[in-house]
Amino acid sequence: xxxxxxxxxxxxRRQLLASSLALGxxxxxxxxxxxxxxxxxxxxxxxxxxxxxGDGVDVAPYGLPSEFESHVIRRNxxxxxATAESSVxxxxxxxxxxFVTPNGLCFERHHGGVAIIDPNEYRLMINGLVDRExxxxxxxxxxxxxTNKFYFLECAANGGMEWRGAQLNGCQFTFxxxxxxxxxxxxxxxxVKETGLRPSAKWLLAEGGDSAGLARxxxxxxxxxxxxxxWAMNGEALRPEQGYPARLVVPGWExxxxxxxxxxxxxxxxxxxTREETSKYTDLMTDGSARxxxxxxxxxxxxxxxxxxxxxxKKGLHQLRGLAWSGRGKIRRVDVSLxxxxxxxxxxxxxxxxxxxxxRFTMPFYWSGDEMLVQARAVDETGYVxxxxxxxxxxxxxxxxxxxxxxxxxxxNKNGSVENVxxx
Amino acid sequence: MLGLxxxxxxxxxxxxxxxxxxxxxxxxxxxxxxxxxxxxxWDIDVRPDGLxxxxxxxxxxxxxxxxxxxxxxxxxxxxxxxxxxxxLVGGEDSLNSHDPIKTTSSYxxxxxxxxxxxxRAMPFGEAQSLTIDETYSxxxxxxxxxxxxxxxxxxxxDTIGTIQMPNKSGFLLPDPRPDVVEKSTILCMINxxxxxxxIGRARDLDVTPENES
Numbered sequence: 171x172x173x174x175x176x177x178x179x180x181x182x183r184r185q186l187l188a189s190s191l192a193l194g195x196x197x198x199x200x201x202x203x204x205x206x207x208x209x210x211x212x213x214x215x216x217x218x219x220x221x222x223x224g225d226g227v228d229v230a231p232y233g234l235p236s237e238f239e240s241h242v243i244r245r246n247x248x249x250x251x252a253t254a255e256s257s258v259x260x261x262x263x264x265x266x267x268x269f270v271t272p273n274g275l276c277f278e279r280h281h282g283g284v285a286i287i288d289p290n291e292y293r294l295m296i297n298g299l300v301d302r303e304x305x306x307x308x309x310x311x312x313x314x315x316x317t318n319k320f321y322f323l324e325c326a327a328n329g330g331m332e333w334r335g336a337q338l339n340g341c342q343f344t345f346x347x348x349x350x351x352x353x354x355x356x357x358x359x360x361x362v363k364e365t366g367l368r369p370s371a372k373w374l375l376a377e378g379g380d381s382a383g384l385a386r387x388x389x390x391x392x393x394x395x396x397x398x399x400x401w402a403m404n405g406e407a408l409r410p411e412q413g414y415p416a417r418l419v420v421p422g423w424e425x426x427x428x429x430x431x432x433x434x435x436x437x438x439x440x441x442x443x444t445r446e447e448t449s450k451y452t453d454l455m456t457d458g459s460a461r462x463x464x465x466x467x468x469x470x471x472x473x474x475x476x477x478x479x480x481x482x483x484k485k486g487l488h489q490l491r492g493l494a495w496s497g498r499g500k501i502r503r504v505d506v507s508l509x510x511x512x513x514x515x516x517x518x519x520x521x522x523x524x525x526x527x528x529x530r531f532t533m534p535f536y537w538s539g540d541e542m543l544v545q546a547r548a549v550d551e552t553g554y555v556x557x558x559x560x561x562x563x564x565x566x567x568x569x570x571x572x573x574x575x576x577x578x579x580x581x582x583n584k585n586g587s588v589e590n591v592x593x594x
Numbered sequence: 595m596l597g598l599x600x601x602x603x604x605x606x607x608x609x610x611x612x613x614x615x616x617x618x619x620x621x622x623x624x625x626x627x628x629x630x631x632x633x634x635x636w637d638i639d640v641r642p643d644g645l646x647x648x649x650x651x652x653x654x655x656x657x658x659x660x661x662x663x664x665x666x667x668x669x670x671x672x673x674x675x676x677x678x679x680x681x682l683v684g685g686e687d688s689l690n691s692h693d694p695i696k697t698t699s700s701y702x703x704x705x706x707x708x709x710x711x712x713x714r715a716m717p718f719g720e721a722q723s724l725t726i727d728e729t730y731s732x733x734x735x736x737x738x739x740x741x742x743x744x745x746x747x748x749x750x751x752d753t754i755g756t757i758q759m760p761n762k763s764g765f766l767l768p769d770p771r772p773d774v775v776e777k778s779t780i781l782c783m784i785n786x787x788x789x790x791x792x793i794g795r796a797r798d799l800d801v802t803p804e805n806e807s
Contacts, residue, residue, distance in 0.1 A: 247803055252678035255719070282715060297633045305632065306625040313624050339796035343803075363621045375639055381721040383714035385639060434636050443642050443704050445711035449696060452765065458690030460701075462765040468772065478796075505781070511788030514781070543790060547781075555781060557774040560789075565773050569694055573771075581792060594793035 241265070244275060245342060250331075255283035256382070258325065260346030263472070263493060264479040268520075269320075269350055269528040273404050276349035278411045279325055282382030285431045289415040294399065298374075298436035301366025308401060308415050314356035317398060319421070320527040322495045324348040324467045326424035326451055329574040332559070336579075336592040341477035344578060344590060345470075348495070350528035353419050355400030358393050358435075371437040375444070376418050379433035386427045387441035388420065392465075396421045399432065422497030422526040423465040424572070426451050456567030467497035469556050470575040471504050471531070471548035482537050482586040490517070490533040496550035501529040503549045508535065510543030510579060510593055511558070517546075542582040543593065559592070638722070640710040644755025647709065651750030652731025654738035660728050661735050664717050673697070673739055683739045689764070699740025703765055705749070705757040708733045730754075 211217040235242065246259035261277040278284075289308050297303040325347035331337045338344050367390075374393050378384040388397065398419040401408060408414040413430025420427045426446055441447070441463075453461040471494035476482050494501045500523050505514040517531040531546075548556040559576035581591040640646045662671060670676045673683030685695025698708055713729045715721055724732070734749040742759065743749070749757070796802060 245803060247801075249801065252680075253718075282718070282721065295628055295633065295636050297628065297637055301619060303628040303633050304625045305628045310624045314622060335794040335799075336796040337799055337801060339802040360622075364623075364625055366619050377639070381715070381719060383638070383721060385710075385714065436637065436639065438641070438645075440641065440643070442639055442710075443707055444639070445702075445707050445715075448703055448707050448765075449698075449701060449711075454689060454694055454696075455766075456690065458694070459764050459766055460689075461769060462767055464769045464771065466769070466771070505783070507788075510790035512784075512786055512790065514783045514786070516783075543792075549781070554772055561774045581795075590796040591792045592794035593789045594791055 239265075242275065244277060245346075247331075247338065247343060256281050258327075258347060260342045261349050262342050262479075263346050263348065264341040264474045264477050266474070267491075267530075269493070269524075269530050270404065271349035271351055271528075273351065273406065273409050273412070276323075276351065276403075276409070276412055277325070277347050279347070279425065280380070280382070280411070281384055282380050284411050285378075285380040286410060287379065287415055287431060292415045294416065294432060295434040296361065296365045296437075297434065298438050299368040299371035300362075300437055301368065302364075304365050306361070311356055311361075311399060311401065311416065314360050316354060317357055318352055318354050319398070319419075320350060320352045320524050321419060321421045322348055322350040322467075322526060322528045323419075323425045323428055324470075324495070324497075326426060326464075326467070326572040329576070329578075330571045332576075332578070332590075333563070333568045333570065333574055336590045339478050339590050341472060341474055341479055341580075345472040347425070348493075348528070350495075351403040352405070353398060353400040354402035354405075355398040355416075355419065358397040358399060358418075359395075361399065362394065367437060370439045372439050373437070373441050375434075375436040375438065375442045376427070376429040376432060377434040377436070378413075378429045379431040384426075384429055384446060385442065385444040386429060386446055387444065388427060389441075390437075392420065392423070420465075422467060422499075424451065424467060427465065451572060453566065453570035453572050455570065461570075464573055467495075468573065468575045469496035469498065469501070469548045469550040469554050470494070471501075471546040471556060472578060473506065473544050473546045473580060476544060476582055476588050477580055478588050478590055481588050482582060484586075485537050485539045487534060487536055490535050490544070492517070492531050492546050494519075494529050494531060494546070494548040495527065496548065496552075496554070497526060498554060499551040500525055501548055502551050502553075504529075504531040505547045505549075506531075506533050507545045507547070508542045511545055511577070514547065537582070537586075539584060541584060543591075544580040544582060544588075545577050547577055560594075638710075638714055640706045640713075640754065642704040642706045642755060644706065644751065647706070647751035647754045648726045649751050650726035650730055651748045651753075652727050652729070652734050653748050654731075654734040654743070654745045656727075657731035657733070657735025657738075660724075661732050664720075664724070665732065668718065673736060682736060686760070689761070697740070698736055699742060699760065701761050701764070703759050703762045705733065705737060705742075705759060706754050708736060709749075709754055 242262050242265040244259040251257040258279040292308045294306045328347035372390050373387050400419050401416050418429040418432050473492040475491040494504045504517045506517050507514045517533040520530040562576050579591050579593050580588050582588050668679040669682050675681035683697050683699050685697045685700035688695045730749045737743045
């Protein structure tokens with residue numbers, strides 16, 4: 171708070187005192203009543219912020235959230251990784267409304283820290299089984315036909331700590347490796363029109379320019395279907411931590427494939443089997459074998475209120491809120507249970523309902539002050555139903571780390587506190 | 595190299611201007627033709643069949659010293675991993691246990707991936723600073739420690755695609771999902787079967803970072 175506003179506050183207190191003195195006995199009674207209602211800025215008092223001129227324009231040339239929202243930040247779990255340069259933090263989905271994630275809150279996952287790239291020196295190379303091996307500048311890319319699309323990006327390890335039981339007590343830490351923004355860019359299929367593609371090209375390798383040189387193989391059908399090279403998110407340039415000045419978008423598929431700081435795409439006739447698709451991002455089964463190339467993010471949903479970070483503080487009417495998404499298309503329906511899965515209610519889905527995008531749902535409910543076991547279950551347009559953890563464990567065991575899209579349970583205690591629990 | 599770039603840009607101007615066969619295939623006339631030298635500088639990937647492996651070689655004997663100098667202080671002299679840095683060797687027969695240990699020797703299906711990854715990303719923070727022969731030597735040393743090759747085996751552009759990794763057949767394709775079958779097409783809405791006993795609480799584990807708010 172500025173010095174000015176502190177001074178104004180002092181004046182405000184003095185004025186208040188004076189006015190209640192002048193009012194005499196009746197005034198005292200009134201001011202007692204007012205202080206029961208709320209702090210000194212509540213009716214009938216003159217709010218402090220009315221008594222001074224506020225900041226002028228340009229005090230914050232790039233605007234920031236209110237100082238009262240300082241708790242709405244990305245957070246990490248330090249014990250998860252050896253070093254912050256190869257680590258992850260989580261989107262505070264429990265504090266967000268609608269389906270758009272603000273750019274500064276989009277979770278980060280780096281394998282070698284954030285590359286700082288001068289856009290004038292940025293180059294995208296296309297090589298391999300093409301007619302012409304080519305290099306594009308950022309300006310070149312922006313001259314191609316443009317596409318604007320909302321897509322969610324979810325890390326395949328979102329919820330990965332919860333395979334064996336309820337481990338992290340928060341909506342942010344169990345579901346927060348996800349964000350949803352509007353991308354501006356060019357379709358990969360248009361860039362390929364420029365380079366030409368040999369008929370033998372069946373796969374591509376996408377490679378980052380960061381110190382991890384992150385590299386993933388993508389089958390050609392997907393690449394030409396809906397993949398994009400993008401330079402903007404939510405109307406402004408990509409944030410450095412999201413791949414500035416350009417990244418790959420692979421709608422509906424695991425976040426690791428969305429190569430940031432993309433510098434090169436090579437076309438080939440077989441997959442490249444990089445470290446990120448062998449050592450990592452393969453799903454270990456109980457018998458020791460592992461699934462490979464498990465790209466699609468299956469339908470999932472989460473209740474963001476009430477949640478461990480958002481307890482209930484009053485009985486009566488509340489609006490339950492949550493998010494649902496599917497890598498196979500649109501969300502058709504989300505059901506919520508308040509009694510651990512015995513009885514379900516279909517929630518209101520708020521449009522626009524977009525393909526491979528977060529979708530907001532809400533449901534009014536009355537809290538009687540009793541315990542509740544809150545769950546959400548998403549159904550997507552293919553008819554796929556979000557499974558229970560038991561159903562997943564029966565098929566996959568507990569060692570796969572990735573692709574846990576099961577239903578979570580929030581226990582609302584009698585005192586209104588909420589915790590992440592496992593039912594059995 | 596400069597000469598090459600110039601040469602190609604002349605072709606570019608020529609083809610754009612006169613609508614030759616090349617130009618007719620391009621739809622937007624954006625971007626520049628990459629020179630072979632430009633491609634060579636950035637095309638660092640190595641595929642399981644050895645495609646992309648640069649000419650060079652190295653063995654475990656040479657690799658031991660380079661590894662000790664440039665890798666050991668994080669990954670341990672024997673690849674055992676120091677503190678929280680990744681373990682690189684060991685964990686055989688652990689994949690079906692409660693605590694699977696995934697390393698180059700227990701889990702990685704291809705030796706090419708070791709070359710590709712170590713050259714592109716290691717040492718951590720000093721990417722692409724190893725020479726080609728140093729990288730082959732380190733790969734040889736790790737393979738030797740994992741009992742996959744002997745100490746005389748030369749890992750090279752000719753042999754990298756031929757090395758048989760123990761867990762090569764450990765991977766399943768294609769993706770079998772959706773793999774959880776719903777019991778019925780009509781979803782249960784009332785009086786459904788469900789376990790409602792709380793059997794675990796994240797709060798009891800107490801591993802969640804404290805929120806300041």
